[in-house]
Each structure stands twice: as C-alpha cells, then as structure tokens.
Amino acid sequence: MTLPIATITPVTTPLTGEVTLPGSKSVTNRALLVAGLARGTSRLSGILRSDDTRYMMTALRAMGVEITETDETTVSVTGTGALRPASEPLFLGNAGTAMRFLTAAVALVDGTTVLTGDEHMQKRPIAPLLDTLRAIGVDATAPTGCPPVTVHGTGRFQPGEIEVSGTLSSQYISAIMMLAAMGDAPTRIRIGGGKIGAVGYLHITAAVMRAFGAQVDFPSDAEITIQPTDYTATDYAIEPDASAATYLWAAEALTGGRIDIGTAPEDMNQPDAKAHAIIAAFPDMPPEIHGAQMQDAIPTLAVLAAFNNTLVRFTGIENLRVKECDRIAAVHQGLTRIDPDLASVEGDDLIVHARPDLAGKTRDCLIDSHADHRIAMSFALAALRIHGVKIEDPDCVSKTFPAYWHVLRSLGVEVEITR
Known part of the structure; x- marks a missing residue:
C-alpha cells in the first residue's frame, strides 16, 4: 500500500498567529x-x-x-x-x-x-x-x-x-x-x-x-x-495538551516567531510543559536533557537539537522504546536520513550532534513516521528549515492532533499532502 506523503516548504519569515490547542x-x-x-x-x-x-x-x-x-x-x-x-x-x-x-x-x-x-x-x-x-x-x-x-x-x-x-x-x-x-x-x-x-x-x-x-x-x-x-x-x-504545545513552542524558536496558544506553560500540570524552559534556551539547549518526566516531548526536543549550537545527549528515555514505535530508533533514523552524522545512540541514550548550518540547506529525504504521530509532527519542524524533507503517513497525526497540518497552514506554512 502506498502511503500519503507530506511536503513542507521551509519558511523564510517568523511564524506568528493564534492557535487553539487540542485537549490533553x-x-x-x-x-x-x-x-x-x-x-x-x-x-x-x-x-x-x-x-x-x-x-x-x-x-x-x-x-x-x-x-x-x-x-x-x-x-x-x-x-x-x-x-x-x-x-x-x-x-x-x-x-x-x-x-x-x-x-x-x-x-x-x-x-x-x-x-x-x-x-x-x-x-x-x-x-x-x-x-x-x-x-x-x-x-x-x-x-x-x-x-x-x-x-x-x-x-x-x-x-x-x-x-x-x-x-x-x-x-x-x-x-x-x-x-x-x-x-x-x-x-x-x-x-x-x-x-x-x-x-x-x-x-x-x-x-x-x-x-x-x-x-x-x-x-x-x-x-x-x-x-x-x-x-x-x-x-x-480538561486542560490543553502540553505535548501538542511543544511543536508550536519549537516552531517559534526555529523561526523567531510568536504563536499565541492561549495558555501559559506554567499554568499546565502536564509533565511535557517542562519542555518549554528547554525550548526557550534554544539555540543554547543544555548538553544533557533527562527525559523521564517529559517523555512525549523528546522527539520535539531532539529535532530542535539538530539546529542547536552544541551537542545534546538525551538520557532517561528508555521507555520511549515501547511507545507507538521505538521512538529512540525512529528519531535516530529520521535524523540520520537528514544527515548520516546528525545523531547516534549509546545504549538507551540518544545523542544529537548539532548542525545549525543545516538551516537553509537541501536534504532530499523521506522520513518514515512509523505510523507514530509524534515522529510525524516533530520532523515537520525540521522541514521548516531544511528543503526536501518529506513526511510519510502524515495522517497518523489524527491520533492526538488531527488539525496539526491545518494549524501549520494557518500560520503560513505551505503543506502539500499527496495521496
């Protein structure tokens, strides 16, 4: 069966706008x-x-x-x-x-x-x-x-x-x-x-x-x-979904934009809200991020780390191997499809070898989402800065954020889905 593919055109201006988040x-x-x-x-x-x-x-x-x-x-x-x-x-x-x-x-x-x-x-x-x-x-x-x-x-x-x-x-x-x-x-x-x-x-x-x-x-x-x-x-x-918010916080950081989601991170009780402080530090994210308390945010942070100024090691993430897919393996695979030297795995640690110079470059590659919504949504962020990044099976975002592609379009991102 041939799966649909999402092609995202990199943006050249900051992403700005208002977004209503889905519930948690x-x-x-x-x-x-x-x-x-x-x-x-x-x-x-x-x-x-x-x-x-x-x-x-x-x-x-x-x-x-x-x-x-x-x-x-x-x-x-x-x-x-x-x-x-x-x-x-x-x-x-x-x-x-x-x-x-x-x-x-x-x-x-x-x-x-x-x-x-x-x-x-x-x-x-x-x-x-x-x-x-x-x-x-x-x-x-x-x-x-x-x-x-x-x-x-x-x-x-x-x-x-x-x-x-x-x-x-x-x-x-x-x-x-x-x-x-x-x-x-x-x-x-x-x-x-x-x-x-x-x-x-x-x-x-x-x-x-x-x-x-x-x-x-x-x-x-x-x-x-x-x-x-x-x-x-x-x-x-039910409060808005902090995991969904991480994609928008990261899109802000990557493009220098300002996206109003109607909720402050400190008003969220979900563990993934802790990711906001790390994203706010971009492009100087900490050298080690312990992910046990914000597991669903790790794919977002890992893709953002690809554009960081320095290497980032993700630890405490062994449970990512038993999510919708083995997310450690899936994120590693996606990053190395963008560039073979962009990531490595040591045990259950994921190491992202920062390459800020990738922004604006072309890397023709198809990211296998493994039918995992978080892999698809996270790698769409890489496509905001790198030409040629395509996402396989974009419909899998319906698992938690059915309007994701519509939201990106509402912010001015050009998204084409071919079936």
Whole structure:
C-alpha cells in the first residue's frame, strides 16, 4: 500500500498567529474512564477528539457507559458504578492509554473481556501490567506478552499491598491506581527500587481521580495509597495538551516567531510543559536533557537539537522504546536520513550532534513516521528549515492532533499532502 506523503516548504519569515490547542490526551482518557466508572452523569469539557479518545469512548459504550456528545469538545458521561461484559472484543487501535487503563478496569466486569488492537499495538508489551494484576487476584493473560489480552473478570479484585517496579511505564501504575479506588479496602502501591520514574504522569492520574471523589496520597517517593471511595460524577474541565504545545513552542524558536496558544506553560500540570524552559534556551539547549518526566516531548526536543549550537545527549528515555514505535530508533533514523552524522545512540541514550548550518540547506529525504504521530509532527519542524524533507503517513497525526497540518497552514506554512 502506498502511503500519503507530506511536503513542507521551509519558511523564510517568523511564524506568528493564534492557535487553539487540542485537549490533553492523557487527561481526556483518564477522565473518560473515571467518569465511566462513576455513578451518575459527568460533564467533561475541553476533551481531545482523536483516534485514541474515540477508541476509549467506543470501548466504554460497549460496556454499558452512556456517552452523549454535546459539541466538539464536550461530552456527558453516565455510569452506573460498574462495567458490563462487552459482546465482542474491544478494539483499541494503537491507543496505549486505552489499552493499559482498560486492561485493569475490566477486572470490574463480571465476565470475560478481550482487548486487542492494530498490528502496532500487538507489538507493544503489556506483560508487566498483567503480572501486577495477577498479584491482586485478576485472571489476565496475553500469550505473546503483548495484546490481545484476555481478562476473566469477577467484578472485584483483592486490594491490599502491591509492589511494582519503578522502571515500569507510568501508564501501568496509573491503571492500577484508577482501579484501586473501586476496591472494598485500601490499596497501597509500593515502588520497587525506591523511586517512581515518570511521577508527573501519576500526579495527573491522582488529580483526575481526586476530582471524582477519590482519596489518593503519596506518603513518600516510593509509595501511593488509594482509599476505597469509588467515584462520584462531577463536571470536569480538561486542560490543553502540553505535548501538542511543544511543536508550536519549537516552531517559534526555529523561526523567531510568536504563536499565541492561549495558555501559559506554567499554568499546565502536564509533565511535557517542562519542555518549554528547554525550548526557550534554544539555540543554547543544555548538553544533557533527562527525559523521564517529559517523555512525549523528546522527539520535539531532539529535532530542535539538530539546529542547536552544541551537542545534546538525551538520557532517561528508555521507555520511549515501547511507545507507538521505538521512538529512540525512529528519531535516530529520521535524523540520520537528514544527515548520516546528525545523531547516534549509546545504549538507551540518544545523542544529537548539532548542525545549525543545516538551516537553509537541501536534504532530499523521506522520513518514515512509523505510523507514530509524534515522529510525524516533530520532523515537520525540521522541514521548516531544511528543503526536501518529506513526511510519510502524515495522517497518523489524527491520533492526538488531527488539525496539526491545518494549524501549520494557518500560520503560513505551505503543506502539500499527496495521496
């Protein structure tokens, strides 16, 4: 099958304008699930409309949750405090949050649930989450260690003390946290190794849970406690997506522009908002960037680093290997297609060998997006400064930022998509 290709014409003037950001994917899918588990009707405003959130809504509806779409960014979610068995497998595309969160949540179904996804999802590991679920009495299996997953739910699980590795994806831990509030006794999650990795994402989970009446505490760096409160329906506003904002902040930095996104980075609670300070330092970004607390921003920062004055090493990014694709490998591949010496990999560290002289040059190359929205959107930034950079499968941005190409055009960027 021949995939569409996006060709971006480099800009010669600063990008300026106003942009309305989509809602946060991370917050939207957490809020949809928690609202679906709550008793009563919740109103969610500012939601993201994307592939990932549509998969979550479709799955919840299949399990008896009523979701009414009021307008493009507002939905009403009516739950009964329980989930019903779905009549067929839940297909979740390549939506990692939906797959991981629902794999835990369907323990509350009194019956068998199969969760599956597309070819990319079926390569994404989920075995560590299943190990944790089995430790609390949930019958969950995945023969390959990746989806499809089969969960034989009983409508309950065994709360108590759970130990998980601090090296796990934060999404696994968030999945257990959201399930734990539905228990009949307190749950304490202890982090093996003494420290939570991407703790910022866990605080997002806790904030959503608390908004719906849950009691979540972090007594130490290695411990989370959740009380058996269940969830109470409420009205909840979802903040704009900080990961999407990183592309616009980087476009400002690369072109000397000024793009008003209507939200200050310090008003965002998402971990990726931390990327703003690093982007603001361009073209003198720090020599080492530890990415554990802003994982989805790393592709953006890596492409920006290609135009930095000095080399940048990205550390703490090993979890990028199990995202929609192996993002360390994909970013390295894309940068070296622009120039063979532009990047290297040492273990799980990505080193970008800055080449500010590339701006204005021509490098005829096709960037393989690996069907990963963040790879496609990040390398579009390189095309703002380098002639000849084309992006394969640009439609994959629909996963989290469906209007991305339209937004670039609204700022004066010439984007041609051939099919």
